[in-house]
Amino acid sequence: xxxxxTLSIIKPDATRRNLTGKINAKFEEAGLRIIAQKRIxxxxxxxxxFYKVHAERPFYDELCxxxxxxxxxxxxxxxxxxxxxNREVMGATNPADADAGTIRAEFAESVGENSVHGSDAPETxxxxxxxxxxxxxxxx
Ligand code: ADP
Ligand code: MG
Numbered sequence: 814x815x816x817x818x819t820l821s822i823i824k825p826d827a828t829r830r831n832l833t834g835k836i837n838a839k840f841e842e843a844g845l846r847i848i849a850q851k852r853i854x855x856x857x858x859x860x861x862x863f864y865k866v867h868a869e870r871p872f873y874d875e876l877c878x879x880x881x882x883x884x885x886x887x888x889x890x891x892x893x894x895x896x897x898x899n900r901e902v903m904g905a906t907n908p909a910d911a912d913a914g915t916i917r918a919e920f921a922e923s924v925g926e927n928s929v930h931g932s933d934a935p936e937t938x939x940x941x942x943x944x945x946x947x948x949x950x951x952x953x
Contacts, residue, residue, distance in 0.1 A: 818890065819895045830920075845895055845899060850889075851887055896935055
């Protein structure tokens with residue numbers, strides 16, 4: 814296993830409920846280091862570009878509306894096997910299926926409003942990080 818970086822987003826349902834600190838504590842307890850972080854309010858077009866891989870899915874429009882409905886916190890997490898480790902800490906997409914103690918089990922409101930995004934592979938992580946951050950903003 815090597816040191817990796819992955820993109821995380823704390824989604825609007827979580828920022829609305831003031832859960833940024835509680836979610837960040839989960840990452841840090843799992844050994845993931847937050848090496849970049851900023852709070853932004855996405856436009857629907859920016860959300861649509863970020864999630865374009867899902868453009869054909871029935872929930873795409875709803876997902877883009879939701880992601881632009883309130884601020885998000887975009888962040889880069891670093892650690893051993895960070896991509897898979899973050900997916901473990903996040904839990905399953907649908908909170909009803911998420912293991913106890915995961916972010917989605919504890920905080921997600923529904924399969925759509927599920928509190929966090931995490932990259933699904935090292936290649937997508939690199940592209941997603943570059944979408945939000947300049948190299949000079951990553952301070953490991
Ligand atoms: P993950 O975020 O776990 O990687 P996906 O990549 O499959 O999940 O989906 C991206 C996001 O789209 C999910 O996190 C969720 O916000 C939304 N989504 C996925 N499936 C559904 C669904 N069946 N209904 C509504 N929204 C969904
Ligand atoms: Mg995904």
